Amino acid sequence: MTEKPADNDQAPAETIDAVPAAVPATGSSAPGTDTGPLPLGTRASGWLGPTALVLALVAAVLSGWAWYSSNVSGRLELGRELGRAEGINRQLERLVDNQQDMTDSLAALRGQAEDDRRTLEATLAAATTRSQAALGTLAAQQSADREQVQLELATLAASVxxxxxxxxxxxxxxxxxxxxxxxxxxxxxxxxxxxxxxxxxxxxxxxxxxxxxxxxxxxxxxxxxxxxxxxxxxxPKVDVDGLALTLAALIKQVGELPLKGDEDRPAWQVPADAAALTAVAESPPDAAGNDNSLSQVGRKVLDDLSDLVRVRRVDQTRVPKLTDAQRFLAYENLRLHLLSAQFVLLRRQPALFKENLRQARQWLAHYFEPVNVTGDYDASLAALQNQPLAVTLPDxxxxxxxxxxxxxxxxxxx
CATH class of the missing domain: 1.20.120 (Four Helix Bundle (Hemerythrin (Met), subunit A))
Known part of the structure; x- marks a missing residue:
């Protein structure tokens, strides 16, 4: 393949050398001719020479182009093919190297897998041995426990x-x-x-x-x-539950009893405006049918002066009105005596029951107003106090x- 391009390089050189040789041969006859008019045949032979020269030049150019096309283009194509071949060769070499690396890796992995397999087999063998030993121990223990349970069941059955x-x-x-x-x-x-x-x-x-x-x-x-x-x-049957319920009802009625001083409310405690309105409403008209303002003013002044001083006849000493704290203590002390009586009644202690009722009646007479409501309340307490509770219990x-x-x-x- 390297010798053929050398032959092609020599052929165009010979062709180029032949063209100048022909040109002097043609031109050498020109100085020897005459300057006069030539005949028709001579004139025709004069333009054929240049035409042939031109044709020869054209042929030389075409042959040079053909040589260039056949040799230079072939070399370029050959270079490209050689480059592709070298690239393919390098890729093949890389593939061979990769295959060799993969082969080495596979061999290493195969060796590691083999080592792991042997290690796992040894571990499984040791675990199997331990499991079998543990199962044997467990079976022996279960057998001993079963015998112990049977023995205990027999003992328990005998005990039962x-x-x-x-x-x-x-x-x-x-x-x-x-x-x-x-x-x-x-x-x-x-x-x-x-x-x-x-x-x-x-x-x-x-x-x-x-x-x-x-x-x-x-x-x-x-x-x-x-x-x-x-x-x-x-x-004798004593209705303790009924007596306790009666005491409970009386305890709820304590707040309705009037204390001493609550019923004594003088007329001068009525508001002045209400008294004035009453006096005006009850005053008669004068003879002319119209109210006499002067007489009304005088009458109101006299009423106010009479309200300043009030004279009453008191046959016995009046108890002063209690304060709020004293009223609270009066009511609560009475309730306390009644609650104590109820408690000792449920405990079957007639002496303490009668004593608590006696103290409650004394407190009622000392601090509460002697009206009908208080009298009825005291009568209820007296009836409870007279109930026969003392019973001689047998042995x-x-x-x-x-x-x-x-x-x-x-x-x-x-």
């Missing part, structure tokens, strides 16, 4: 059976203890509070429970219970003592 057997023998003792608690409750309510109704109810419940037990030793207890129930039934501890003796006898026998 023993307890059931004991319950069958001591069930009567439990009932007797329950009856003893009922009798103790009845004695406490009757002695401490005086609650006859609750004591009777407790004795009735105890009698019902004794009825379910059989035994000649309990007949004495039932006989004592019947006697105590009859004694409670003969006690109901005999049945409890007999029952406790029977329980002790059974405990000693067991």
């Amino acid at each position: 059976e023993d307890t059931r057997r004991q319950m069958g023998t001591v069930q009567d003792d439990w009932v007797l203890e329950e009856i003893a608690q009922l009798l103790l409750l009845a004695n406490q309510r009757l002695v401490l509070v005086g609650d006859v109704a609750l004591a009777s109810r407790a004795l009735a419940l105890a009698d019902d429970r004794l009825h379910s037990l059989a035994g000649p030793q309990l007949l004495k207890v039932r006989r004592a219970l019947k006697a105590e129930q009859a004694a409670l039934a003969q006690l 109901i501890s005999g049945s409890l003592a007999l029952l406790q003796a029977e329980i002790q006898r059974r405990e000693i026998a067991q």
Whole structure:
């Protein structure tokens, strides 16, 4: 491929050299000709030479252009092809290098994966060994626990059976203890509070429970219970709830009672304007049918002077009107006596009840106005004070003592 362009370079040089050689050959005959007119054939041969020269020049240019086109363009195309080939060669080299790097990376990754696999297999083997050991230990522990639970269940079953057997023998003792608690409750309510109704109810419940037990030793207890129930039934009925409600109603009416000094309101306390209007309304007209202003003024002056001094006849000493603080204490002290009476009534303390009512009546007579409302209020307090509350309570501890003796006898026998 490198020798052909050298041959093409020599051919155009020979062609260019041939053209000047022809030109002198043509021009060498010109000086030898004559200057006179030439014949027609000679004139025709004179323009053929330049034409041939021009044609030769054109042919030389065309051949040079053809040489340039065939050689220079081919070299350029060959250079471009060689450049493309070198680029492809470099890309191939890079691809080969990349492939080699990838091969090395894959080999390294394969080695690392193999190492990881071996490490994971070793870890799994160790974990499997530990799990199997733990499962074995757990199975042994579960077996031991199962045996322990079975042993405890057997012991518990034996205990339950023993307890059931004991319950069958001591069930009567439990009932007797329950009856003893009922009798103790009845004695406490009757002695401490005086609650006859609750004591009777407790004795009735105890009698019902004794009825379910059989035994000649309990007949004495039932006989004592019947006697105590009859004694409670003969006690007079005192309506404690009704008395307490009556006291509550009286306590609410305390604020309506008039204090001493409230009823004594003189006429001079009436406003002056109201008295003047009344006097003007009641004054008769004069004879001419018109009011005499001078007589009205005189009458009003006389009325005002008469209001300045008021003379009254007092047969006994008047109690001064109480202040607001004194009025409050008067009302609250009366309420306090009545509340105390209500409290001791519910506690079955007749002596304190009557004492509180007596003090309330004294306070009512000393600080409150003796009018009809106060008299009715005092009469209600007196009726409550005369209520018979003192009741002699019977002794109901005999049945409890007999029952406790029977329980002790059974405990000693067991």
